[in-house]
Amino acid sequence: MIEIKGLNKVFRTEEVETTAINNISLQVEKGEFVAIMGPSGCGKSTLLNILGMLDSPTSGKYYLDGVEVGHMKESERTETRKGKLGFVFQSFNLIEEMNVFENVELPLTYMKIKPSERKRRVEETLKRMSIDHRAGHFPPQLSGGQQQRVAIARAVVINPMLILADEPTGNLDSNTSREVMELMQQVVHEKQQTLVMVTHDNHLASFADRIFHIIDGKIVRIDDMTGKSKEEREKEEKKREEEASI
Numbered sequence: 285m286i287e288i289k290g291l292n293k294v295f296r297t298e299e300v301e302t303t304a305i306n307n308i309s310l311q312v313e314k315g316e317f318v319a320i321m322g323p324s325g326c327g328k329s330t331l332l333n334i335l336g337m338l339d340s341p342t343s344g345k346y347y348l349d350g351v352e353v354g355h356m357k358e359s360e361r362t363e364t365r366k367g368k369l370g371f372v373f374q375s376f377n378l379i380e381e382m383n384v385f386e387n388v389e390l391p392l393t394y395m396k397i398k399p400s401e402r403k404r405r406v407e408e409t410l411k412r413m414s415i416d417h418r419a420g421h422f423p424p425q426l427s428g429g430q431q432q433r434v435a436i437a438r439a440v441v442i443n444p445m446l447i448l449a450d451e452p453t454g455n456l457d458s459n460t461s462r463e464v465m466e467l468m469q470q471v472v473h474e475k476q477q478t479l480v481m482v483t484h485d486n487h488l489a490s491f492a493d494r495i496f497h498i499i500d501g502k503i504v505r506i507d508d509m510t511g512k513s514k515e516e517r518e519k520e521e522k523k524r525e526e527e528a529s530i
Contacts, residue, residue: 285478286312286335286446291344291354293330293501304330305341306501314445315476317469319483319492327501328482329450335480336369336448337361349445367395370439370447372468374454376431378423378438384410385419388437395442409441413467429460433467440471447472449481453488465491490521 293305304327312318320328333339334346337353340361346354353364371377378387385406392402410416415433423431432452439447449468453461469491472479481492489495495507509517 285314285316285349286310286480287345287347289345289347291331291334291346292342293327293334293339294342304501305334307344308498308501308503310496310503312478312480314478315472316494317472317479317481317492319481319489319495320498321483321486321489321495322498323484326498328498330501331498332448332450332480332482335446336371337365367442368445370442370444372432372435372439372447372449372452374451376423376428376435376455378431378434380423383420383422384415384426384434387423387434388441391438391442405441406437409437412471413437427460428456429463432456432460432464436464436468436471440475440477443475443477445478447477447479449479451483451485452481453485458487461488486521490517 288308288310291305291308292303295302295304306327308331320331322328330339334341334354337356341354344354345352348364348368353361356364379390382390388406388409389402392405397405407416410419413433413436415430415437418426418430418434423434426434436452452468453464456464465488468479468481471477481488483489490509493508493510495509496503497505497507507520509520512520
């Protein structure tokens with residue numbers, strides 16, 4: 285699904301050269317939920333931008349579904365993103381002048397899907413997200429949790445092969461965060477979609493199948509949570525929090 289080989293990203297100015305990604309290699313399988321963790325400035329958001337084809341690596345290879353996409357031209361990247369990638373942001377990024385239905389419908393409009401099919405897909409997705417009763421409301425009329433449900437609906441309505449989430453619960457309280465994470469976990473496993481999430485939160489990361497820890501642009505540890513019970517995941521989470529406090 286995703287394969288990265290020897291990936292590097294260097295930002296250069298006239299005076300300074302900064303290495304954000306340092307020789308990272310990793311694989312993510314179809315239907316897998318992966319969390320990328322690390323402190324601010326470690327390179328995790330840069331890596332997510334490259335995975336989302338919003339930026340190009342300085343060197344190295346990025347294969348998406350068997351196709352090398354890391355060094356495509358901007359026009360090629362834009363075309364490849366359509367229908368294949370879904371994005372969920374911390375700040376929701378909903379259009380306030382559009383109601384819930386219209387916000388979720390928007391990517392399907394860009395894909396030139398027929399109106400009848402758009403309507404079917406949007407209604408089905410809103411129902412899955414338990415937000416269908418708010419279809420005619422506008423973003424300012426919704427709570428933070430409801431807005432994030434709409435944002436997730438917009439990301440998954442196109443049935444993307446890859447969903448990318450950047451601190452998706454950063455603006456939500458702990459209970460709402462848990463609900464949103466359980467929803468994302470359910471969506472990924474039901475549809476066998478791949479989810480890569482960037483977070484600094486140990487609790488959110490514990491929902492993932494694997495956790496990649498990044499420091500100074502390098503992967504320093506990988507935690508495999510596959511098959512672990514809720515209790516085991518919570519134990520791992522507590523252990524990571526204790527390590528972080530040392």
